[in-house]
Amino acid sequence: MNNDIEQYMIKEKPYYRAVSDEIELYEAAYSVRMPMMLKGPTGCGKTRFVEYMAWKLGKPLITVACNEDMTASDLVGRFLLDASGTRWQDGPLAVAARYGAICYLDEVVEARQDTTVVIHPLTDARRVLPLEKRGELIEAHPDFQMVISYNPGYQSLMKDLKQSTKQRFGALDFNYPSHDIEAEIVAHESGVSADTSDRLVSIAERARNLKGHGLDEGISTRMLIYAGSLMARGVTPVVACRMTLVQPITDDPDMRDALDAAVNTFF
Numbered sequence: 001m002n003n004d005i006e007q008y009m010i011k012e013k014p015y016y017r018a019v020s021d022e023i024e025l026y027e028a029a030y031s032v033r034m035p036m037m038l039k040g041p042t043g044c045g046k047t048r049f050v051e052y053m054a055w056k057l058g059k060p061l062i063t064v065a066c067n068e069d070m071t072a073s074d075l076v077g078r079f080l081l082d083a084s085g086t087r088w089q090d091g092p093l094a095v096a097a098r099y100g101a102i103c104y105l106d107e108v109v110e111a112r113q114d115t116t117v118v119i120h121p122l123t124d125a126r127r128v129l130p131l132e133k134r135g136e137l138i139e140a141h142p143d144f145q146m147v148i149s150y151n152p153g154y155q156s157l158m159k160d161l162k163q164s165t166k167q168r169f170g171a172l173d174f175n176y177p178s179h180d181i182e183a184e185i186v187a188h189e190s191g192v193s194a195d196t197s198d199r200l201v202s203i204a205e206r207a208r209n210l211k212g213h214g215l216d217e218g219i220s221t222r223m224l225i226y227a228g229s230l231m232a233r234g235v236t237p238v239v240a241c242r243m244t245l246v247q248p249i250t251d252d253p254d255m256r257d258a259l260d261a262a263v264n265t266f267f
Helices: 022-031 046-057 072-076 092-099 113-122 179-190 194-208 221-232 237-246 253-266
Strands: 036-039 061-065 077-082 085-090 102-106 128-131 136-139 145-150 170-173
Touching: 022 046, 022 170, 036 046, 046 061, 046 102, 046 145, 061 092, 072 077, 072 092, 072 113, 085 092, 092 102, 092 113, 092 128, 092 136, 113 128, 113 145, 179 194, 179 221, 194 221, 194 237, 194 253, 221 237, 237 253
Parallel strands: 036 145, 036 170, 061 102, 102 145
Antiparallel strands: 077 085, 128 136
């Protein structure tokens, strides 16, 4: 394997707890190199799922955290000046297409639409990436796959994907797991007892009921793991919850009171 791509191999098995048939469905999609879209709230396990699948399939994974300042050149590549003159440097999308990695664009709607259109030739029957500045056409490696993720409940209409982009992908919907599975995940990842993780999930479920009623986002599985990790290191439960579950997601005094009340109910 090319040294440029070897660094993107996931060496150790990531912990991932399946909640349905998403592993089998993704494997089927990868077998035909179908571009995939993972939709779901922040912190529910989309990125961990992609890491797990890359490990399971034995493929390198190149992850790009999308943002509104990202340009097409950031994805595709650009000419750079160094001591010996001008040289071309592939961007992450070009590296993935050239050497056969899974390219994961995380929170893709944060990128401008004129940036995301560069993925179109790679996500249809052509499977090519034009490097116009270099006059080169990369034909995607047989192992290459494009994966994108986003949170459909968070975008405004100004920050949604074009239909011409959406229709190039298969999609898997993600959400927070059922109570028992989420408690199992929190206990495994943070090191707290089953009873403590059960209580943490109960707090999250109350907070998620407030989404749209003063909260933009509910408490994510990731945040529960943060809380549990602090508790496992001796931080008192109420302090750990306030630090990881209450203060990060709202500055509104009434909402903080409501979340503090939920914490005090279970701890």
